[in-house]
Every structure is written in C-alpha cells, then in structure tokens.
Amino acid sequence: MQSRRFIDRAIKQLFFLAATLSVLVLLGIFGMLLMNGIKAFEHISLTEFFFSSNWNPAAYGKPSYGIVAMLFSTFLVTFGAMCIAVPLGIGAAAYLAQVAQAKTRLVLKPIIELLAAIPSVVVGFIGIVMVGPFIAKVFGLSNGLTALNGSILLAVMSLPTIITVAEDAIRSVPNSFKEGSYALGANQWTTLTKVILPASYSGIIAAIILGMGRAIGETMTVLMATGNALAMPHGFFDPVRTMTATIAIELGEVPYGTTHYYSLFAVGALLFLISLGINLIAENIAAKYRYKA
Amino acid sequence: MRKHSHLFIVFFFGLYLWSCTHQHGQVENLIIKGSDTEVNLALALAETYMMEDLSISISVSGGGSGAGIAALINGKTNIANASRPMKAEELLLAQERGVNPLSTVLGMDAIAIVVHPQCPIKELSKQNLGDIYRGKIHNWKQLGGPDQEISLYGRQSNSGTFVYFRDSILQAEYSPKVKQMNGTAQIVEAIKTDASGIGYVGVGYILEKNGNAAKGIKVLAIKSTDHTLAYSPALLENIQQGNYPIIRPLFQYTDGKPKGKLLQFLRYCLSEEGQALVQQNGYFPVSKMYQEQNELALNTTYAKSSLH
Amino acid sequence: MKTKLQVKDLHLAYGTKKVLKGITMDIPENKIVALIGPSGCGKSTLLRAMNRMHDLSPEVHIMGEILLEGDNIYAPGRDAVDVRRKIGMVFQKPNPFPKSIFDNIAYGLKIAGQHDKQQLQEVVERTLKSSYLWEEVKDDLDKSALSLSGGQQQRMCIARAVAVEPEVLLMDEPCSALDPISTAKIENLMLELKKDYTIVIVTHNMQQAQRVADLTAFMYFGEVIEYAPTEELFGNPQVELTRNYLEGNFG
Numbered sequence: 001m002q003s004r005r006f007i008d009r010a011i012k013q014l015f016f017l018a019a020t021l022s023v024l025v026l027l028g029i030f031g032m033l034l035m036n037g038i039k040a041f042e043h044i045s046l047t048e049f050f051f052s053s054n055w056n057p058a059a060y061g062k063p064s065y066g067i068v069a070m071l072f073s074t075f076l077v078t079f080g081a082m083c084i085a086v087p088l089g090i091g092a093a094a095y096l097a098q099v100a101q102a103k104t105r106l107v108l109k110p111i112i113e114l115l116a117a118i119p120s121v122v123v124g125f126i127g128i129v130m131v132g133p134f135i136a137k138v139f140g141l142s143n144g145l146t147a148l149n150g151s152i153l154l155a156v157m158s159l160p161t162i163i164t165v166a167e168d169a170i171r172s173v174p175n176s177f178k179e180g181s182y183a184l185g186a187n188q189w190t191t192l193t194k195v196i197l198p199a200s201y202s203g204i205i206a207a208i209i210l211g212m213g214r215a216i217g218e219t220m221t222v223l224m225a226t227g228n229a230l231a232m233p234h235g236f237f238d239p240v241r242t243m244t245a246t247i248a249i250e251l252g253e254v255p256y257g258t259t260h261y262y263s264l265f266a267v268g269a270l271l272f273l274i275s276l277g278i279n280l281i282a283e284n285i286a287a288k289y290r291y292k293a
Numbered sequence: 294m295r296k297h298s299h300l301f302i303v304f305f306f307g308l309y310l311w312s313c314t315h316q317h318g319q320v321e322n323l324i325i326k327g328s329d330t331e332v333n334l335a336l337a338l339a340e341t342y343m344m345e346d347l348s349i350s351i352s353v354s355g356g357g358s359g360a361g362i363a364a365l366i367n368g369k370t371n372i373a374n375a376s377r378p379m380k381a382e383e384l385l386l387a388q389e390r391g392v393n394p395l396s397t398v399l400g401m402d403a404i405a406i407v408v409h410p411q412c413p414i415k416e417l418s419k420q421n422l423g424d425i426y427r428g429k430i431h432n433w434k435q436l437g438g439p440d441q442e443i444s445l446y447g448r449q450s451n452s453g454t455f456v457y458f459r460d461s462i463l464q465a466e467y468s469p470k471v472k473q474m475n476g477t478a479q480i481v482e483a484i485k486t487d488a489s490g491i492g493y494v495g496v497g498y499i500l501e502k503n504g505n506a507a508k509g510i511k512v513l514a515i516k517s518t519d520h521t522l523a524y525s526p527a528l529l530e531n532i533q534q535g536n537y538p539i540i541r542p543l544f545q546y547t548d549g550k551p552k553g554k555l556l557q558f559l560r561y562c563l564s565e566e567g568q569a570l571v572q573q574n575g576y577f578p579v580s581k582m583y584q585e586q587n588e589l590a591l592n593t594t595y596a597k598s599s600l601h
Numbered sequence: 602m603k604t605k606l607q608v609k610d611l612h613l614a615y616g617t618k619k620v621l622k623g624i625t626m627d628i629p630e631n632k633i634v635a636l637i638g639p640s641g642c643g644k645s646t647l648l649r650a651m652n653r654m655h656d657l658s659p660e661v662h663i664m665g666e667i668l669l670e671g672d673n674i675y676a677p678g679r680d681a682v683d684v685r686r687k688i689g690m691v692f693q694k695p696n697p698f699p700k701s702i703f704d705n706i707a708y709g710l711k712i713a714g715q716h717d718k719q720q721l722q723e724v725v726e727r728t729l730k731s732s733y734l735w736e737e738v739k740d741d742l743d744k745s746a747l748s749l750s751g752g753q754q755q756r757m758c759i760a761r762a763v764a765v766e767p768e769v770l771l772m773d774e775p776c777s778a779l780d781p782i783s784t785a786k787i788e789n790l791m792l793e794l795k796k797d798y799t800i801v802i803v804t805h806n807m808q809q810a811q812r813v814a815d816l817t818a819f820m821y822f823g824e825v826i827e828y829a830p831t832e833e834l835f836g837n838p839q840v841e842l843t844r845n846y847l848e849g850n851f852g
Contacts, residue, residue: 058450060459060466101659128479133486142444143487145472176696179654180758184709184765185686194712199699224475228449231469239472249449249473255359255382 033272036265043259053232057260065263069232073240077222080151080236081158081215086208089162094192097170116160120220127153127225141237145227148236153221158211165210169203170196202285209282213275219244243271321554323351327361327374328453331543334574335374342561349554358453365546366392371555373546376453393549397590398542398583399562400571403496405526406513409488414438416514416523419462419538428468445471446480446492457541458493485509496526497575515539532577542583559591605630605799606769611665613650620646622823633791633800635814643823644803648771652688653681689767693774695754697746702738705746705757709765724764732760732790752783759790772802788813811835819843
C-alpha cells in the first residue's frame with residue numbers, strides 16, 4: 001500500500017518533470033533566437049530590416065537585410081495554400097464525418113493520414129518534376145517554379161491536419177442537432193451547411209489555423225519548388241523565397257558571429273513569433289469550442 | 294563474478310585497441326573536410342592513397358567550402374577543401390587564431406553554361422553572360438533570339454559556385470530574379486523543361502563518358518571577348534589548352550607549410566596518378582599558372598614527382 | 602372521429618434484431634396519443650418510424666405501411682424531407698441549434714424558402730406566444746438559444762417544430778429532462794396545441810399520460826398489447842400484462 005502510493009507520487013513527479021522540461025526547451029529556443037537575433041540590430045537598422053524588400057547579405061558590394069519581400073512571399077504562399085486546402089479540407093472532413101459510410105471512412109481516413117507521412121523533400125521533388133511543369137504548361141509560363149507551385153504543394157501537406165481536426169470538430173457536433181434539423185424538413189445538404197458546419201465553426205477555424213501553421217513553417221518543399229528568387233513577387237506566377245527557405249539556404253555556410261549570422265536568427269525569431277501567435281489563436285478558439293460542445 | 298566479467302571485457306577491448314594501433318607501426322590520422330564539389334574526388338584520392346600507404350588513415354567529409362575553412366580555422370581539420378578562395382574576413386579570423394592558411398590547387402573545375410535545346414543561341418561572350426545574370430540583358434531578343442523573357446537559374450548563396458560565378462563573371466550583384474536552385478541536379482531538371490532558361494553547372498556533371506552533353510540540354514560555347522573565338526567546354530582539349538574561359542581552381546588549404554604524411558598526401562594528389570583521378574571525376578588537371586603556385590607551396594615538381 | 606395517421610402491420614429490425622413486430626394502430630386527428638411501456642419495448646422506435654427518422658441509420662429495415670391521411674409515407678418515391686415537414690418532432694433532450702432564438706424558430710421556414718423578414722417575424726412572435734415563451738424572451742430574440750433554461754429550451758423547440766405548421770407533432774419523452782414546473786408548462790402547452798395538431802407522445806411517466814393523453818397504447822417487446830382511451834386503459838385494463846405493468850410489477 002505504502003509502496004504503491006510512493007510509485008504514484010514518483011510517476012506524477014516524472015510527468016511533471018517531462019512537462020517542465022518541454023516548456024524549458026521551448027523557452028530556451030526562443031531565448032536563444034532572441035539573444036542572437038538582437039545582436040543583428042547592432043549593425044542593421046530596424047527600418048531597413050522591417051521596411052526594405054532587399055535581402056542580400058552575401059552581396060558583392062554592400063550587403064542588405066530587408067525582410068519585406070520574404071515576409072510577403074511567406075504570406076503569399078501560405079495564403080494560396082489555404083485558398084486551396086480550406087475548401088478541400090472542410091469538404092473532405094464533412095464528407096468523412098457526415099456522409100461517408102463506415103466502410104468508406106475506414107479506407108479513406110488512413111490514406112489521408114498517410115499523406116502527412118510523405119517526407120517534405122519528396123513533395124518538393126514532385127513539385128519540381130510534375131506540378132511545376134504542369135503549372136507552366138497550363139498557364140503558359142516559361143517555368144513552373146512559382147509561388148503557386150509552393151501553394152499547391154503546401155495545400156496537400158496541410159490537408160491531413162485540416163481534415164483530421166475539422167473532422168473531429170464536425171463529428172463532435174451532437175447528433176441531436178442533426179436530428180432536429182431533419183425533423184424540421186431539412187435535407188442533408190441544408191443540415192450540413194446551416195446547422196452542422198456553423199455548430200463546429202470554432203473547431204473548423206482551429207483546423208484552418210493549425211493547417212496554416214504547418215504551411216508557414218514548412219521549409220524543404222518551398223525551398224525546392226518555389227524558385228527562390230530574391231525579387232519582390234508580383235503574384236502567384238512569380239518565383240518566391242520564403243523566410244524558412246532563406247534560413248535553410250543561408251545558415252548552412254554563414255560565418256559564425258557575423259551580422260549575416262545574427263540576422264538569420266532575427267528572421268527565425270520573427271518566424272517563431274508568427275507561428276506562436278497562430279498557435280495561440282488556434283488554442284484560444286479551440287478552447288472556446290470545447291466549452292461550447 | 295559478473296563484475297569481474299565486465300573487467301575482462303574492458304581488458305580485452307583495450308588489448309584490441311592497442312593491437313590495432315601497433316599492428317603496422319604508428320598510424321597517422323588525416324582529416325579532410327569542406328567543399329561538396331570536391332568531396333567525391335577527395336574520397337577517391339584518399340582511398341587510393343591509403344591502399345599504397347598503410348600507415349595513414351584519412352577521413353573525408355563534406356559540408357561546404359565554408360564549413361571546411363571554419364574547421365581549419367578552429368584546428369579541427371588538416372586539409373580544408375574549398376571551391377572558392379578564402380574571403381578576407383576568413384583570413385583575418387585565421388590570423389587571430391594563429392592559423393596560417395596555405396593553398397594548393399588540386400584541379401580545375403570548368404563551369405558550363407546550359408540552355409534548353411530549343412534555344413537558337415549557340416555562343417555567348419563573357420560580357421553578355423555577365424549582363425544576362427546582372428539582369429541587364431533580360432530578353433533573348435536582345436541576343437538575336439526569340440522574343441522571350443530570359444529565365445535565370447543559379448545556385449544558392451551557400452554554394453562556392455554561386456560565389457565564383459558572381460566574383461569572376463558578374464563582378465556585381467546577381468539580378469534578384471535569379472532562381473536559386475538547391476543543387477546542380479535541380480538546375481538541369483529546370484532547364485530541361487524551360488525553353489527560355491539559362492543555368493550554370495559544373496562540366497563534370499553534364500558531360501557523359503563519351504564527351505557528349507546530357508540529353509535534354511544544350512551547352513553553350515563561350516568566348517572571352519567579342520573578338521575572340523568561342524570554345525565549348527564539351528571538348529576536352531578546349532579546357533586542357535586553357536581556351537575555355539570559365540574555369541576555376543579547386544583549393545586545398547592547410548595550416549602553414551605541410552610536413553610529413555600530410556605533405557606526402559598532397560604531393561600524391563598532384564602526381565600523375567592523382568591528376569588522373571581528378572580527370573576521372575569530371576575535373577581537369579591543374580593549369581600552368583597554378584602548377585607554379587603549387588611548386589612554391591610544396592617544393593614539388595610536376596610530372597617528374599613521384600610518391601616518395 | 603377522423604383518422605390522421607394509420608400504422609399498418611409495421612415491422613422494423615436493427616440488422617437482424619426485430620424491434621417492432623407487426624404494429625397496427627390508428628391515430629385520430631386533434632387528439633393526444635401516449636405510447637407507454639417498459640424500456641426497450643420499442644415505443645421510441647415506433648415514434649421515430651412515424652417521420653422516417655430511421656432513414657438516417659442504414660442498418661434499419663422497415664416493412665409495412667404508415668399512412669398520413671391515406672398516403673403511405675414509405676411509398677417508393679415519397680420524399681422523406683416532405684414527410685418530415687408534415688410530421689414534426691420534439692426530442693427527449695432539448696436540442697436548440699447554437700444560433701439565436703429568432704434563427705432557431707425561423708430555421709424551418711427559411712430552409713423551406715421563406716425569406717421575407719416581416720413574415721418571419723410574425724411567425725416567430727406567434728409561435729413563441731403559442732408556446733407561452735414570448736413574454737420571457739421577447740427582448741432577447743437575438744441571444745443564443747443556449748442561454749435559455751432547460752424548460753425554456755424545450756418550449757422553444759416545440760415552438761420551432763410548430764413554426765413550420767406540421768400536421769402531426771411527435772414528442773419523444775419531452776419532459777424527461779425537466780423539473781416539475783417546466784413539465785407542467787409543457788403539458789399545458791400540449792393540451793393547447795391539440796386544437797390544431799395531432800400529437801403522439803412517448804412517456805415513461807404514467808401520471809403524465811393520464812393527465813394529457815386521450816388515448817394510450819401499452820407496448821411490450823415490439824408489440825402493442827393494449828390500445829384504448831386513457832381512462833379505460835388505466836382504470837380497467839383488459840389484458841393481464843397491462844394490469845401487471847400498471848401495478849408496477851415490472852418495467
């Protein structure tokens with residue numbers, strides 16, 4: 001009896017330690033990003049960093065450190081990905097949760113989840129040899145390594161997240177809502193769009209935001225598939241270089257302790273803050289929705 | 294008893310280690326680190342050399358020119374391979390740490406300019422090539438080709454090729470419209486599908502064994518000035534005779550004058566046997582100018598030099 | 602006395618499990634009919650068969666007919682949506698949609714194509730008045746229906762069902778989750794509504810059946826054992842099984 005209580009307490013302590021550790025790791029990473037990132041501003045003016053669209057730290061002449069173009073590129077690619085993934089994802093989630101027969105669902109669900117297991121480098125390769133040339137052909141471009149290419153690939157990559165979370169949200173809508181709607185003479189489509197989807201609204205928003213976080217943070221795929229040109233993009237048919245791609249490309253060989261080195265940490269810190277913000281919003285909305293359900 | 298068995302294992306393991314190091318007298322370890330361009334070549338050289346001299350163990354790793362140079366500065370490697378010369382700030386940092394980088398040239402890497410087979414252009418001057426990548430020439434029409442926006446492909450800024458091409462061909466900033474590709478293979482793939490594309494890649498990468506260029510791309514002939522002849526890198530003699538103008542040295546950096554086994558290995562790299570391996574790996578023998586520089590560094594003489 | 606709803610030899614099975622075994626009963630217009638019986642006797646199943654709620658469960662098989670004024674609601678080609686518009690339902694647990702009170706009531710009309718604001722407002726007011734909820738909520742029509750108390754929610758659900766003006770109202774233990782005061786209010790409401798509607802109610806509560814129902818059917822193991830005017834069934838049951846049940850010997 002005594003020893004069981006001791007084990008109980010020990011296990012509790014162990015879990016507490018694990019939780020604390022992960023929080024500490026998170027704080028440590030952010031602290032490290034911030035400490036290194038701040039040093040960049042000893043030599044770069046905040047105005048240049050946040051308002052110049054010219055990023056060229058390894059310049060032949062004077063290096064420049066403006067993040068506007070890559071910030072815009074990141075948002076452009078992510079926005080495009082969401083435009084594709086949100087309707088598809090919610091449609092698929094609604095189908096799985098409400099329409100599909102148990103057998104169909106049993107087959108489809110694992111396949112969708114498997115989509116998340118494809119390594120991003122493989123997705124990027126598909127972007128180079130298949131999706132990119134296809135885009136070039138359809139839109140009459142000289143090449144398909146564009147923001148649109150990245151958007152399509154990121155959409156595919158964020159679909160599993162969106163579908164899984166949205167399906168849970170839709171599934172958790174009480175059956176009584178559905179019955180209530182049918183009893184008033186609604187058909188399946190009306191019930192879905194007028195009652196079930198609005199009732200799972202916050203869960204679906206959470207799904208979208210989590211998918212968005214996945215898309216913003218993705219590196220390898222955009223690095224390979226979007227052309228990585230430094231110029232400010234004018235639309236989805238221009239090549240772009242995102243924040244993640246910039247860090248991945250340049251951190252590999254940047255001399256330690258230089259302004260360039262610290263500036264990449266500043267970009268990383270900003271990316272971290274954006275991701276953190278997105279996750280907090282998702283967390284918030286999801287909490288609200290749990291309370292409601 | 295169990296504790297004792299552990300002791301036994303430790304004892305025998307120690308014995309084993311001891312016997313390893315004493316089997317052939319003293320074995321010396323050499324570390325080579327750096328350029329990804331050179332890593333396969335360095336491996337081939339190291340492996341062949343180790344067969345001939347059992348008293349040396351050479352480990353080779355890549356990571357990029359910058360990584361190799363950083364390792365040399367930090368005293369973590371004997372040889373730093375670099376496909377570009379050291380930068381001023383790297384030299385400064387080395388001096389601060391009491392390291393004296395000394396370069397020898399291992400071989401030459403010619404860079405080919407490739408376009409889509411449909412592109413009617415056959416040759417370019419270095420000047421035109423620079424203008425294309427600087428963004429000054431942006432339509433094939435300006436070079437007598439079709440009215441088509443030129444689509445630029447290059448390497449990423451962490452590549453030695455990126456730096457070499459900028460510093461020796463452009464001597465200015467790249468156009469921001471250059472698509473920075475993640476490796477040579479991706480440039481080739483992109484050019485195959487882009488009728489308006491142009492890219493730069495190592496010659497070794499696109500030449501097949503019979504000397505023809507890889508399928509689906511076209512290699513341009515390059516002339517130094519508008520008044521000289523254009524030479525294609527697809528012909529070996531153009532490179533060997535020094536006529537092809539886009540060619541860069543591949544460096545091996547050491548800390549100060551190499552001695553002992555290190556010197557022997559570097560001499561081997563520059564020997565006929567070593568240079569044959571350089572060619573087998575798609576690169577070219579050290580050019581005349583750099584041969585003299587190497588002689589100064591190693592007190593070695595070309596062609597006549599042998600292993601010992 | 603006109604027959605509104607006629608159940609004819611209705612059989613129903615969940616997969617291989619037979620739940621209803623040949624139900625036949627007539628439900629007269631403008632009356633309240635109560636279905637009573639022990640748990641699992643099939644009374645809720647029968648009620649849900651009356652507006653084709655079982656269509657949602659693919660494993661349910663139904664044989665037999667249910668006639669609404671002579672038309673079989675299970676006839677091939679008959680639209681379940683149309684059936685449910687004529688035969689409304691109120692559920693055991695109040696199930697307001699997570700929308701405003703106004704939108705809850707107007708939902709049935711809106712999906713039927715009624716979008717005229719004026720018209721909707723009139724219906725919402727009228728139905729809320731008829732369910733004696735108007736005075737309590739008239740200033741809060743834009744508030745979420747989820748903010749109402751349980752009893753208010755259930756009365757709103759009745760109002761919502763009434764708003765589409767069905768011919769028959771099915772109620773599945775509508776008071777089981779409510780306190781006595783709310784229950785009384787809903788029972789009064791039912792008596793009021795029977796002037797315009799035909800009502801079928803499933804209840805566990807014998808007193809409730811006696812208070813509101815004109816006719817009562819006692820069901821046992823998927824069969825209607827006895828179906829008679831409420832006073833007769835409770836006062837002088839003809840079947841031994843019914844007597845035993847009413848005396849509380851089982852169930």
